[in-house]
């Protein structure tokens with residue numbers, strides 16, 4: 001019998017999008033499962049499930065993580081940012097400039113990659129407020145988009161940076 | 167009925183704002199950048215979860231399936247096998263849009279590795295997953311065939327005994343299995359006198375080209391929820407599917423119930439590209455729900471997408487007769503499709519892609535043989551480009567080969583032979599299609615005839631350039647209908663069967679509706695379909711939605727306007743001829759009224775809804791436009807650098823043009839053009855389902871590489887051509903596929919130009935380039 005079914009239970013405390021949460025979870029619950037199934041934060045999508053596509057990207061203590069590969073127990077004592085919390089990280093407008101720019105440039109089509117793409121882009125802009133095209137390509141290299149062809153994403157990230165630097 | 171309309175000053179300011187040709191923010195944008203959008207898997211669900219057990223042999227007789235161990239696991243509700251379905255009196259368990267050759271779960275036989283054989287239903291997905299490993303399937307191996315040449319030999323193992331048309335689609339009424347072993351359907355086209363054409367030609371050239379099976383890689387995998395209602399003997403199905411009305415029809419048929427008892431709802435989809443067409447996992451999930459009389463959800467993994475639907479591989483022979491001065495007078499194309507174990511929509515693919523196998527050229531003597539072949543592999547389905555991506559790889563590579571044979575510039579040869587707007591194609595009139603303009607646009611953009619590429623100083627790096635052009639049909643005949651509900655406050659709800667797969671149809675339809683009524687787009691709500699209310703729509707495929715649904719909406723808008731005129735005429739007691747609806751107003755000889763004023767004052771009781779209906783159908787016939795309701799055309803220019811020591815190459819620059827007819831929203835059109843091109847970049851450079859002993863060995867995105875952001879050419883230009891389709895809404899037509907077709911041959915041609923290597927089998931990998939360089943120097 002698989003140990004998932006009778007997995008050990010852990011108690012963890014963490015923050016998601018600023019909100020403090022404590023809960024008991026099975027040891028082998030993945031972070032994406034915790035977010036989507038337990039917390040009903042369905043903005044984070046799951047694509048490949050094997051750490052390649054970047055759909056499920058979230059930030060843990062400001063670091064980019066594929067939540068499909070991360071065990072939920074590992075966020076104990078940490079802070080997670082998902083797409084649902086992105087707008088609140090920017091105080092000057094209702095939406096994060098990345099969200100506005102992605103809309104303006106149609107940096108998405110089906111939108112399935114978009115939460116991961118936006119979260120990765122935020123991490124990029126945190127580190128590098130004025131990225132070149134090359135910096136963007138480098139940083140987003142692990143976020144797959146099957147729809148857009150990417151150029152609109154590069155334009156959107158640059159425009160967001162510009163807005164934030166203005 | 168005669169409530170008095172409040173009189174407003176006749177000179178009230180009326181502003182004309184057209185939404186056509188303008189960029190508007192996508193209506194689903196906010197939900198997509200905030201994570202609020204709901205895909206099927208995001209919806210609240212209470213019920214059971216399924217997991218599929220798949221065949222691990224390519225061809226075999228099912229001897230036994232033992233389910234006891236799985237069933238004894240706590241939390242397992244049931245295990246369902248193909249035999250269970252075969253013995254059930256509530257289902258006729260075979261499906262398919264062309265032939266009913268595919269069992270919902272394998273019955274008696276398995277025909278490919280990955281074929282669904284049984285399903286576990288459990289209280290939780292993890293329990294279903296664990297239990298599925300406890301189901302033991304015993305098969306007696308049969309001889310299998312995974313190659314289209316061997317599959318057609320007399321002694322080949324037969325995958326299917328017989329096949330008659332499913333008789334659903336008019337254009338597929340005549341399909342039947344061929345006499346030739348394992349040929350699901352053979353299409354033939356003869357124009358002029360081929361042999362005479364070859365005799366008259368100065369040069370006759372013949373070569374073979376091939377493409378492998380690839381997969382769509384929609385990032386949202388297959389997810390379906392089915393809920394059987396035992397009291398009503400009805401189903402509700404929520405699913406990511408591009409053809410909800412087909413799902414309804416097929417599910418109703420297999421359970422022997424009326425269509426009205428099958429409700430199919432399609433939320434937003436995370437990409438599809440043709441994969442989520444006709445029926446995929448819907449009949450299975452519905453059957454599971456029927457078996458346990460409870461809601462069942464199946465969410466497949468992305469690896470399982472490779473087991474579910476793929477793009478047919480092809481082997482194509484092209485023989486061309488040409489004069490010294492570059493007139494192509496005869497062409498024979500034989501394309502053999504590796505359609506996998508079940509035909510799905512392949513008969514239409516071999517027919518439609520067969521029709522345009524000669525490319526975008528007006529050739530007087532043509533013969534096309536196009537054969538869909540069963541092999542022990544996953545089923546080939548629709549994929550962006552619908553077969554033309556494969557045939558054009560052959561023909562557009564071949565045109566360059568022919569040009570070299572006669573010492574002519576390959577673009578010159580294209581220009582001399584391309585079918586003209588309003589010209590002939592395959593011997594009949596073709597109408598407006600835009601292919602010459604698309605070709606000319608890229609030629610002009612790069613000044614093809616005026617410039618020569620400068621070679622880099624490093625001797626082992628060679629630069630080259632190539633062009634390809636395409637002409638593609640859209641699904642014909644087909645039907646789209648639309649209902650536009652106009653509320654008393656002047657806002658509207660648009661109801662169609664069109665699905666949002668990322669292409670932006672919600673917003674495009676909103677633009678057409680708002681523009682038609684002259685109201686702001688913020689007053690328009692476009693619904694994702696639910697077949698209980700949405701009128702019929704053949705499919706959201708073949709880039710047909712803007713054209714067909716757009717036309718249906720224009721019809722619905724006209725009907726609304728007629729009613730507004732009638733109301734105003736009745737209520738104001740003036741002649742209908744003194745009233746027009748324009749720019750969001752009902753303009754009359756006695757004053758201008760807002761639309762809402764007319765609706766609100768006509769009805770009583772706190773509201774009222776005006777219903778506008780629009781129907782749009784196209785016919786099929788081999789005359790003029792009837793072969794295709796409109797034509798998709800486009801061209802690609804690619805510039806490459808090849809490292810002749812390693813065979814590695816980069817695409818330094820590309821230009822992609824496509825004819826939109828009229829761009830309803832230029833930004834969205836550009837998104838379609840580039841998105842199509844980049845998907846094809848993957849088909850060109852890396853994508854290939856690799857099979858060993860009938861088993862795919864790279865069934866994961868870890869091994870199956872699709873383009874990442876760094877793979878996209880840095881220098882890029884997109885050109886929107888607007889030829890104005892005479893039958894399109896505002897002249898618009900579909901634009902989602904042309905550049906999926908043109909990118910691979912443009913790059914192949916550029917590599918040939920750079921270093922002499924002619925790679926005739928996709929993908930173009932460095933080792934093939936190296937081999938090509940060797941061959942060229944021999």
Ligand code: FES
Nearest residue numbers: 047049051054068
């Ligand atoms: S779903 Fe986590 S990386 Fe693809």
Ligand code: FES
Nearest residue numbers: 109113145146147
């Ligand atoms: S928008 Fe569809 S995958 Fe990126």
